[in-house]
Amino acid sequence: MDDCDVIGEEEVKEIREALEGNNLASAAEKIQGYINQVDHVTLNIAVTGESGSGKSTFVNAFRGVGDDETDSAPTGVVETTVEPKCYPHPKYPNVQVWDLPGTGTPNFRADEYLQKVGFERYDFFIIIASERFKVSNVELAREIQKMKKRFYFVRSKIDDNIRAEKRKKNFDQDKTLNQIREDCIKGLQTNGVESPVVFLISSFDLGYYDFPLLEETMERELPKHKRNILLLSLPNLTLEINNKKKETCQECECTLEFLF
Numbered sequence: 001m002d003d004c005d006v007i008g009e010e011e012v013k014e015i016r017e018a019l020e021g022n023n024l025a026s027a028a029e030k031i032q033g034y035i036n037q038v039d040h041v042t043l044n045i046a047v048t049g050e051s052g053s054g055k056s057t058f059v060n061a062f063r064g065v066g067d068d069e070t071d072s073a074p075t076g077v078v079e080t081t082v083e084p085k086c087y088p089h090p091k092y093p094n095v096q097v098w099d100l101p102g103t104g105t106p107n108f109r110a111d112e113y114l115q116k117v118g119f120e121r122y123d124f125f126i127i128i129a130s131e132r133f134k135v136s137n138v139e140l141a142r143e144i145q146k147m148k149k150r151f152y153f154v155r156s157k158i159d160d161n162i163r164a165e166k167r168k169k170n171f172d173q174d175k176t177l178n179q180i181r182e183d184c185i186k187g188l189q190t191n192g193v194e195s196p197v198v199f200l201i202s203s204f205d206l207g208y209y210d211f212p213l214l215e216e217t218m219e220r221e222l223p224k225h226k227r228n229i230l231l232l233s234l235p236n237l238t239l240e241i242n243n244k245k246k247e248t249c250q251e252c253e254c255t256l257e258f259l260f
Contacts, residue, residue, distance in 0.1 A: 041094060041225055041226065041229060042094045042095075042096060042229075043094065043095045043096065043123055043222075043226050043229050043230055043233075044096050044098060044121050044122045044123050045062075045095070045096070045097045045098065045122065045123065045124060045126065046084075046098045046100055046117070046122040046124070046125045046126065047059050047062075047097060047098065047099055047100060047125075047126045047128065048100040048101075048102075048103060048117075048125060048126070048127055048128070048140065049102065049103060049127055049128030049129055049130075049137070049154075049156075050102055050103050050104035050129065050134060050136065050137070051102035051104065052102075052130065053102075053128045053129050053130045053156055054128060054130055054156040054157055054203055055099060055100075055102075055128045055156075056073040056074060056075045056099050057073075057075050057156075057203045057204075058126070058128055058154070058156060058201070058203045059073040059087055059097050059099045060072045060073055060075070060087075060203070061203040061204070061206055062097055063087060063089050063090060063097055063233075064089075064090065064091075065087075065090060071087065071090065072087075073085065073087055073099045082101055083101065084098050084099070084100050084101070084117045084118060085098065085099045086098050087099060089233045091233070092229060092232055092233040094229050095229055095230065095233040098117075098121075098122065100117050101113075101116075101117065103136045103137065103140060104134055104136040108136045108139070109139075110136070110139040110140045110142070110143040111143055113140065114140070114143055114144070114147070119144075119147060119149075122149070123149075123150075123222070123226060124149060124150040124151060124152070124218070124221075124222075125140075125144055125149065125150070125151040125152070126151070126152050126154055127140060127141060127151055127152065127153050127154065128154045128155075128156050129153070129154075129155055129156065129184075130155075130156045130157045132183065132184065132187045133153060133155075133184055133187055133188050133191075133198075135191060137153070137188075138188060138191040138192065138193055141153070141193060142192070142193075150221055152197075152199060152214060152217065152218070153184070153188065153196060153197065153198045153199065154198075154199050154201050154214070155180060155181070155184050155198050155199070155200050155201065156201055156202075156203060157202065157203075158177070158180070158200045158201060158202045158208075158209050159202035159204055159205055159208075161176065161180060162176065162177075177200055177209070180200060181198055181200060184196075184198040185198055197217075199211070199213060199214040199217075201214065215234050218230060219231055219234070
């Protein structure tokens with residue numbers, strides 16, 4: 001069993017021994033402890049980027065919420081986020097997506113920014129840009145890397161680029177997407193980011209482009225107990241994600257059957 005599971009083989013063994021020895025009080029205490037741990041596992045996802053990059057729209061799309069719903073993150077051409085704001089997933093409130101203030105101000109310092117937004121609370125960061133990634137994005141990535149946390153580069157508003165390119169007679173979608181990706185990667189490498197991976201995304205069409213790949217990457221790189229709650233909250237965009245959700249539910253059912 002995964003070292004990061006909330007309940008491991010040793011805990012299962014202790015509960016089984018308590019039950020077999022008719023020590024129901026001890027078994028009940030251990031079971032309750034397990035349930036409390038599961039209930040209190042939270043996944044905190046930080047979404048950051050320059051003003052106007054579409055980060056608030058991404059926060060809403062990730063949670064399956066429209067921009068005009070009551071619990072949506074405010075969106076607009078003017079920066080609307082001045083403090084970190086938590087937006088729990090409507091169905092899985094243990095998954096908390098944080099809309100962070102915009103980066104890229106004239107006096108931006110990545111270390112001060114991360115301290116201000118409460119760096120320690122987040123499991124990983126999603127850095128969003130709607131054009132090329134700027135120096136502020138790179139500085140932020142470097143600082144996050146120093147602190148041993150993961151981050152993902154997301155190039156947003158890809159639907160806008162595709163719509164503009166479609167006007168050309170020789171339009172080729174795959175070629176356009178590859179050019180955008182290579183341009184982003186080249187810019188990041190020029191600024192000292194080694195082997196960057198960039199996910200191309202439209203927040204209005206999550207099923208297209210690279211969002212399914214981003215889902216799989218985030219899920220793969222999380223510890224198992226947090227991976228499970230992320231999986232359950234993800235939009236059902238691919239058969240693979242759907243199958244993994246089923247497996248997660250089956251694992252939970254088996255554990256509960258054993259405990260009760």
